[in-house]
Amino acid sequence: MTFTEQDQDQILVQGIPLDRIDQQINHFVNGFPFLNVIKAATIGDGIVRIDEGQLPTYTQRFDSAAHERDLVKFVPASGAATRMFKALFAALEGKMDKSVDEVFDRLTDFAFYDDLKKAMASKGQDIDKADRQTILRFLLTEEGLDYGSLPKGLLKFHRYIDGPRTPVEEHLVEGAAYANSDGLVKIHFTVSPEHRSRFEHLINEQKADYEAWLGVTFDISFSEQKKATDTISVNIDNSPFRNADNSLLFRPAGHGALIENLNDIDADIVFIKNIDNVVPDEIKEPTVTYKKVLAAVLLDSQQQIARLQGLLKGSDVSDGYLAEADELFRHTLFTLPPDKFDSLSKEEKVDYFRRKLDRPVRVCGMVKNVGEPGGGPFWAKNQDGSVSLQVVESAQIDLDNPAQKAIFDEATHFNPVDLVCGLKDPAGKKYDLPAYRDPQTGFITAKSKDGKELKAQELPGLWNGAMADWNTIFVEVPLITFNPVKTVNDLLRKEHQPE
Incomplete structure (x- = not known):
């Protein structure tokens, strides 16, 4: 694609490399390849169900480790309530x-x-x-x-005797219950630039009162979606769309762009949850319990990964250690090796496991599918030939292919944006998260501006393609932990009304 000198100056200010824009244009022309889903992840086959009697063991495991970990609750909160x-x-x-x-x-x-x-x-x-x-x-x-x-985070959602609360305030209360390391509670909100001052004003007004009530110290931070993650817009013929002043049009690229914001977080464990998925205090307990359970599963998996990384470090790795690695991936990290894995040399197998172990880890809560939109849990084929768990949106699957459509219809659960993430390796070194995204996932959408049709592009979703190359574990969580407010009428549901 040839750009004018004026275009190149604008692109430079935007902070997007030219080769990335060429890649975006190419996606407009050729589309994104569909993901090859192998089967739906179900209970016992990709989704872990934890016995209710074991919940205290998991929560105690997390509670005993929390004071040794740097914890952050990460809340995407930039969406307007339109x-x-x-x-x-x-x-x-x-x-x-x-x-x-x-x-x-x-x-x-x-x-x-x-x-x-x-x-x-x-x-x-x-x-x-x-x-x-x-x-x-x-x-x-x-x-x-x-x-x-206004953004949803600033609306009055729930009524209490001492006054109504916004979702931002509910996240403070909820965060104090599990993202709490020796009384320090770190919460990060991603916000839109035009509303940032309102968020900051709310926090400045309410923070001291919530700290006194909850007996914690809040460290609240904000960030905005980076301009360098915007994507170029094109006309129907895939030529660059131009504004009235002949400048190029760039648009925010969806929540997948937030992988850059997440990458700026320096923490051991990050809890991710959407701004509108909050409930009143009387029904917060299951959410708190299962957040701790997911974090405990994460800690256990990191411990196993660290142990195997140590065993595979030497120059003479035993067949027993290789068998242990294979067992861990098949039955804990739910990753199957490429078809030709058995024909690889021992050195190639060791190298494969070393690479697969050395990745960020995420544990995703999965609720039973009751017709809500959201990414589903599937076993999917990766570019290296391996098969692993992925959170997959319907747009990523070729629903015109009967076999793929049949697999899509078999999904029993979906992810309600409920993730606990480990961002560091066993030595405490932070992973460079954008290196683990799949750039071949994304969406093309039809939009318009100033009465003219255009095509826009979204980056791979934060918990879809942006985390495609993470070690992934799915854990079933109860439906009561998922209470989003998508329409104003949702606030009238019993879960959002005082008892």
Whole structure:
């Protein structure tokens, strides 16, 4: 692709290497290859189910190790709440449906009701007498609360006796329960630049009160998606899309770009959880328990990996050690060697296991699939011929292929963005996380700007292609640990209402 001098100056400021832009253009032209899924991961065949009687053993294992580890809770929180209020925005245009009726029937049940009532009163409006359009304007637009353009993390989700809480505050409370190392609780939020000051203001206002109540010290940090992870947009004919001023259009490349933010975190163990998946205090306990369980599974796997790395270090590796490595990968790390593995020399087998052991580790919670969208657990073929566990989105599978579609339909679970990650090797050296992503995964989407159609590109998802080359373990977690708020009506579900 040939770019003008002006283009090259813009690309330089954006911080994207030219060869990466050429690669992005190539993906627009040729698309992304589908992932070759071999079978769905199920209980006993890729997904570990932990007996309820064993839960205390796992939580104690984590609790005893937590004070020796640097822990961080990582919360992607940059998304705006626009989609959460999609039906209400349509209602502003006069298109009412049952979900809108439910919102108005139960308006007083929302944690933001008192704020809405005050905002209306300040402008001489009585919420009990106002029509629907007026109430919606005060809820969604700058005329009132402006909830339609705020990020979810700043909305009032849950009601308590001492006042409502936002998801940010719920993550503080939850983080203190498991991302706690000798009273220090580190939480990192990825936010959008335009809302960062609001997040910082909320933390500055509330932090001391939560520290006093919970008896901890919070270390709260923020980052924004890096401009260098944006992707170029193209016209329908795959030529670069240009703005009215003839500049190139770059767009944020989805949550896969956050692998760069995660890579900047210096910690032993990182808990990853979405901003909108929070619950009131009375039902937090299962979430806390299973976060500790996942972390304990991570610690156990790291211990086994470190032991085998030591055994495979020498120049004369015994057949017994190779058999141990094979056993660990097949039955703990759920990775099968390439088809021609048996024909490799001993040195080649040792080299294979050394490479596979020397990778970051993630333990992913999997809940039973009840129809929610999300990445599913599958055994998939990798570029080196091995087969391992992957979190796979439907767009990554060729659903027009009957055999692949049949495998996709067999998935019994999905990942609700519930991960515990080990970012360092046994010597404490941090892995360079972008080196373990699969650049051949991604998505092409249709968008528009200024009335013109364009094609946009998303990087491989954070827990999909961006972590494709990690050692991966799937563990079943109960459905109660997954309570996302995708629409405003979700806040009316019993899990988000006070008892």
